[in-house]
Amino acid sequence: MLKIDNLGVKYGAVSGVKKIDLLVNQGELVALLGANGAGKSTTLLAVAGALKCDQGSIVFNGQDITLYPPEKTIRMGIAMVPETRDVFPDLTTHENLKLGAFIRSRDKVGIEQDLEKMYGLFPILKDRVNQSAGTLSGGEQQQLVIARALMSRPKLLLLDEPSLGLAPAIVDHIFELILHLKNQGLTILLVEQNAVKALQLADRAYVLSLGTVATAGPAKDIASNSDLASIYFGN
Amino acid sequence: MIGQIIQFTIDALSLGSLYALMALGLVIVYGILKLVNFAYGELIMVTGYTLFLLSGSPLPWIVMAGCGILMAVFFGILTELIAFRPVRAKSVTAVLITSFAFSTLLQNAALLFISPRSRQVPLPDLFTQSVELAGVIIPLRNIITIIFAVVLLILFALLLKKTVLGIALRAAASEFRMARMLGVPANLVISLAFAISGFFAGVVGILWLGRIGVVLPTIGLEPLLIAFIATVIGGMRSLQGAVLGGYLLAFIDISLNYTLPQDLLQFRDAFTFSFVILLLVLKPEGLIKGPATGQRT
Ligand SMILES: Nc1ncnc2c1ncn2[C@@H]1O[C@H](COP(=O)(O)OP(=O)(O)OP(=O)(O)O)[C@@H](O)[C@H]1O
Ligand SMILES: [Mg+2]
Numbered sequence: 001m002l003k004i005d006n007l008g009v010k011y012g013a014v015s016g017v018k019k020i021d022l023l024v025n026q027g028e029l030v031a032l033l034g035a036n037g038a039g040k041s042t043t044l045l046a047v048a049g050a051l052k053c054d055q056g057s058i059v060f061n062g063q064d065i066t067l068y069p070p071e072k073t074i075r076m077g078i079a080m081v082p083e084t085r086d087v088f089p090d091l092t093t094h095e096n097l098k099l100g101a102f103i104r105s106r107d108k109v110g111i112e113q114d115l116e117k118m119y120g121l122f123p124i125l126k127d128r129v130n131q132s133a134g135t136l137s138g139g140e141q142q143q144l145v146i147a148r149a150l151m152s153r154p155k156l157l158l159l160d161e162p163s164l165g166l167a168p169a170i171v172d173h174i175f176e177l178i179l180h181l182k183n184q185g186l187t188i189l190l191v192e193q194n195a196v197k198a199l200q201l202a203d204r205a206y207v208l209s210l211g212t213v214a215t216a217g218p219a220k221d222i223a224s225n226s227d228l229a230s231i232y233f234g235n
Numbered sequence: 236m237i238g239q240i241i242q243f244t245i246d247a248l249s250l251g252s253l254y255a256l257m258a259l260g261l262v263i264v265y266g267i268l269k270l271v272n273f274a275y276g277e278l279i280m281v282t283g284y285t286l287f288l289l290s291g292s293p294l295p296w297i298v299m300a301g302c303g304i305l306m307a308v309f310f311g312i313l314t315e316l317i318a319f320r321p322v323r324a325k326s327v328t329a330v331l332i333t334s335f336a337f338s339t340l341l342q343n344a345a346l347l348f349i350s351p352r353s354r355q356v357p358l359p360d361l362f363t364q365s366v367e368l369a370g371v372i373i374p375l376r377n378i379i380t381i382i383f384a385v386v387l388l389i390l391f392a393l394l395l396k397k398t399v400l401g402i403a404l405r406a407a408a409s410e411f412r413m414a415r416m417l418g419v420p421a422n423l424v425i426s427l428a429f430a431i432s433g434f435f436a437g438v439v440g441i442l443w444l445g446r447i448g449v450v451l452p453t454i455g456l457e458p459l460l461i462a463f464i465a466t467v468i469g470g471m472r473s474l475q476g477a478v479l480g481g482y483l484l485a486f487i488d489i490s491l492n493y494t495l496p497q498d499l500l501q502f503r504d505a506f507t508f509s510f511v512i513l514l515l516v517l518k519p520e521g522l523i524k525g526p527a528t529g530q531r532t
Contacts, residue, residue, distance in 0.1 A: 048416055070415040086413035088406040090473075095402050103418035105399050152417065 001026045001187055002047065002156060006056035009039075009046050016042035016051070018211035024156070029178070029188045031198040031219060034208035040191040041083050043208070044158045047189070048080040049073040060156070075103050077155030081162060083191070087141050087148075089134025093125055096133050096144055100151030111151070118147040121177070139170035146177070157181065160191045175201065199223040238371040247489040248482075249377035252384030253442055255481030257458050258465035259391070260435030262477040265466065266408035267428045268323070270330050274314045274338035275462065276455020278307040278433050282440030283450030284345060286356040296359045304437030310341075311433020312426055319425070338455070345452040353449040362445045376445045387438065388478065391431075395474070404428065409472075468514055470521025479522055484511075 002024040009016040017039035024030045032040050045051040047058055049070040057066045060076055068076070088096055097118060101111045119126040122143045128136060133144060142162055149157060159178070163171040175197055182188060182201065192198035199205055202219040215222060264272045282303040289299040318337040322329040362376045395401035407414040407424045415421050436458075443458060444450060461484065462477075469480025487510050491503045499506075515521075 050412055050416055069421075070412070071418050071420050074416060074418040080416045082413065082416075086410045088409055088413070090409060091402065091406060098399070099402055099406050099414075099417055099419075102399065102403060148417070 001028075001061060002189070003059045004043070004047070004056065005059075007043065007046060007053060007058065008055035009042050009051050010054045015211055017046070017208075020056070020208070020211070020213060022206055022213065022216075024187060024189050027185055027187055028203045029182045029190060029201055031195075031202035031205040032189060032191045032208065033195050033198065033205060033222075034214070038208040039211040040208055041160050042211075044080065044160050044189065044191060045082070047073070048078060048158060050080070074152055074154075077153075078158065079149035079152045079154035079156070080158045081145050081149045081160060083160035083164065085141050085145050087133035087136070087144055090132055092130050092132055093128045093136070093144055094130060096148050097125075097151055100148035103152055114151055114153070118150065121180075122147050139166050139173075142166060142170075142174065143177075146174075150181075154186070156187045156189065158189050161193055162190075163192065163194050163197070171197075196223070238369045241369050242371045242373065243489065243493060245373055245377050245381070246492075247486050249380040250489055251482035251485035252380050253439060253446075253481075254461055254465050254485045255478040256384055256387065256435050256439045256442075257462040258469065258477035258481040259388075259474060260432045260439065261459075261462040262466045262469075262471065262474060263408075263428050263435070264432045265471060266474065267404075267411065267425060268319070268330075270319070270327065270334070271463065272314060272319075272429075272432065273331070273334040273459070274318060274341065275432065275436060276457075276459035277338050277341040278310050278314075278436035278455070279440040279443060279458050280341065280345060280450065280452065280455045281310045282307045282437045283356055283444050283454055284349060284354075286441075286444065287349070287354045287450055290355070290357040296357060299357060300441050303441060304434060307437030307440060308430050308433035311429045311431075311436065314433075315426055315429040319429075320422075342452045342455075349452075351452060353451040355448065356444050356450050358445055358448065376442070380442050380445075383438065383442065387435075400427070464511060466521075468511060468521060470523040472521075473523045476521055476523035483522070487511075 002022075004020055004022040007020040008018055020039070020043055022043070032043065034040050042051060046053050049065070049068045049072060053066055057064060059065065060078065063076065065073055065076060088099065091099065097115055098111065101107075101114065104110065124140055125144055125147060128140060133141065136144060146159070146162065162174050162178070166174065171194070178188065178190065179201055190198055190202065199219045199222060204217065205219045205222045206213050207215040207222065261272065261275050264270070285303040285306040286299055289302060292299070314334070314337055318333040319330055322333055361379065364375045365372045366375060366378070367373070395405055403414060403419045404424055404427065406417075407419055407421070411421070414424070439458060465480035465484045466477045467480070468483060469476030469478070484507070487507050488503065491506050492500070495503060495506065
């Protein structure tokens with residue numbers, strides 16, 4: 001479904017990633033692991049079209065999307081949950097969700113149904129409907145951002161550290177949710193600090209180091225073969 | 236006494252309405268691009284010269300005013316296409332310089348093709364008439380200004396609140412990249428912001444000209460400065476802040492007008508700026524903080 005070849009992204013003179021080859025098949029949950037600064041977020045942002053690629057190609061469902069801007073990749077069916085969350089702070093929860101469905105604004109009935117679905121899936125958001133998103137707690141914001149991404153009815157969901165900085169109970173809740181989405185057939189590329197948990201859910205995993213793929217394989221093998229600490233300290 | 240209070244209130248509210256509209260026009264672009272459009276004042280100039288050039292025509296005044304506003308919208312979009320879009324992705328400094336350059340270009344065009352001296356613009360009788368209220372004479376144009384501003388502010392608030400495009404515009408103003416990742420077309424939103432900015436400049440232009448009656452090449456300087464100060468007071472990031480800043484600035488100006496002795500009145504701006512500085516020392520972020528983040532793109 002998603003095929004990344006020899007991807008390189010630069011931030012000015014600094015290189016974000018040097019050479020990434022990565023494959024995500026339909027219906028798979030693929031984990032992307034690695035130390036801080038390994039290039040995980042950069043990879044996701046490049047797929048979403050928010051960063052320009054300096055080399056390599058990104059192909060999605062047979063279409064070359066390497067040069068696509070973000071407003072086009074979302075229309076292809078790629079939704080992003082960024083590490084920085086990026087709720088729209090002065091918009092209400094409800095408005096944030098509605099904007100998630102921007103690409104299908106005409107489908108009024110469908111949007112209403114999906115909103116109800118999201119409030120079912122994330123009951124806490126229902127209590128916060130008219131509260132501005134900037135005043136939500138970190139966990140609530142994270143749920144909002146995932147729900148917002150789902151509102152576009154994506155084919156591929158990019159999740160960048162959804163458990164970052166959240167209390168254990170909420171982390172569990174988020175992981176349950178990711179599992180639920182996977183079981184519904186959604187294809188997911190998941191970046192996580194919490195490698196143990198991510199590898200439990202994932203079908204396959206890639207470990208990045210210094211902008212390249214250090215190891216890749218079935219999640220079980222990665223979990224049993226590699227010293228998880230080394231993933232994070234990059235050696 | 237009652238009369239004086241009414242007069243003061245109407246003076247402050249009408250000037251405040253003008254300042255608020257000016258500030259809103261500036262901040263709508265700033266909010267999205269995090270860049271000040273230095274050619275903003277020239278949009279007001281464009282409205283003025285449109286009125287002047289049409290003054291010989293048989294068109295009814297209201298049509299002329301409409302044309303003036305349309306030209307401001309047109310030039311607003313033009314500013315974006317010429318001064319902002321080509322260099323937007325490259326550097327902040329480049330955009331500052333190109334918007335300055337575009338401002339100078341428009342001023343010089345007016346200087347060259349029309350005249351360095353001021354030119355009378357046509358105004359309807361309504362703008363020169365006054366009404367009597369509780370024993371004081373109130374110019375009608377002040378009341379018109381207030382009504383116009385209130386109606387526009389309400390319509391604008393509804394547009395931002397109720398329409399998908401409005402929500403997209405607000406979203407883009409705080410998290411531009413994220414808005415794009417949800418499919419909000421960046422170029423459209425930016426052009427729309429410039430169009431709205433031009434629209435406000437055009438309306439302000441009409442009302443401003445209604446006060447001073449003439450147009451000249453440097454007419455845009457003062458509104459730009461006022462809008463800028465009002466947005467700084469209000470907090471550069473929020474639309475409500477800009478409106479609040481506009482009304483507050485006018486309140487300070489008018490209060491000084493009423494209280495300063497005659498021989499100090501010529502230094503009014505110095506007093507106003509002292510207040511502004513004091514306010515910024517107390518509240519460096521401006522009155523309303525607005526959304527916490529925002530990246531330039
Ligand atoms: N905006 C930026 N400007 C310059 N360099 C950047 C920028 N963002 C990331 N980098 C650099 O690119 C490299 C990869 O960063 P990236 O954010 O992709 O890492 P990451 O794997 O997501 O790390 P983390 O686990 O901390 O989120 C790092 O060396 C980082 O310093
Ligand atoms: Mg990251």
